[in-house]
Amino acid sequence: MGSQPPQPLPTPATQLGRDGLAAILTRPEHAVVAIDFDGTLAEIVADPEQARAHPDAVPALAALAPHVASVAVVTGRPAGVAVRYGGFAGVAGLEHLVVLGHYGAERWDAVTGTVHTPAPHPGVAAARAELPGVLDAHGAWRGTWIEEKGQAVAVHTRRAQDPQAAFDALRTPLADLAAHHGLVLEPGRLVLELRPPGMDKGVALSAYIREVGAESVLYVGDDLGDLPAIAAVEKLRSDGMPGLLVAADTVIAELAERADLLLTGPASVTTFLRTLAAHM
CATH class of the missing domain: 3.40.50.1000 (HAD superfamily/HAD-like)
Incomplete structure (x- = not known):
């Protein structure tokens, strides 16, 4: 056969x-x-x-x-x-x-x-240091999780009580934080990543x-x-x-x-x- x-x-x-x-x-x-x-x-x-x-x-x-x-x-x-x-x-x-x-x-x-x-972008380390304060200031600390990615840093909202609401609340402040340190914000599926441009x-x-x-x-x-x-x-x-x-x-x-x-x-x-x- x-x-x-x-x-x-x-x-x-x-x-x-x-x-x-x-x-x-x-x-x-x-x-x-x-x-x-x-x-x-x-x-x-x-x-x-x-x-x-x-x-x-x-x-x-x-x-x-x-x-x-x-x-x-x-x-x-x-x-x-x-x-x-x-x-x-x-x-x-x-x-x-x-x-x-x-x-x-x-x-x-x-x-x-x-x-x-x-070589790592210096803005990644600077933004990482400020992230806890930004999350806390917007009431999004509980349930969010910061992922270290070496060349980038990401905030996941999948574990938050209302994942989409946390994602939406953080999108603008994290975009501002990224811009302040010469980074760009890359949104994904309940994740917001700050990474170098280009x-x-x-x-x-x-x-x-x-x-x-x-x-x-x-x-x-x-x-x-x-x-x-x-x-x-x-x-x-x-x-x-x-x-x-x-x-x-x-x-x-x-x-x-x-x-x-x-x-x-x-x-x-x-x-x-x-x-x-x-x-x-």
């Missing part, structure tokens, strides 16, 4: 998405597959330190990576943290995986196992695609921080490069509206990636 044919791939809702998928399948060796981590390869959890890649994520990536020009995990986390929480190091098939951490400011290459990190997932993705010399691109994300990457792929498509945009879920309305294909969380993403590999 021959092997069973692969499961069918979902059909993108847009013509641009269908063209992007066709280009990736026709010449996979010239495609970059770029994927967010939290909410995409790993479930969103109340304590970010407990986040881990879905059990099927690494096998799916390892099945896909040998067929394409490159697989890159693009994340707001420090690159080394994403590697540990993802279990990406030393995996057969992922010898050339790249993790672009801190929105591309950091980079880990599986081929060397090393992280390249810029780098986002779109900048990182565009630079990496140029470096690889890719002819097509797939991007999968789920949060506000992924919108610059979405915009970068849209720009590449307007310049003639085929691309497929996938939303890992529909929580962020703008991302879902701009995506060609909608999935339903990390389990759905890993199934899609494994099915994509089977069609190559």
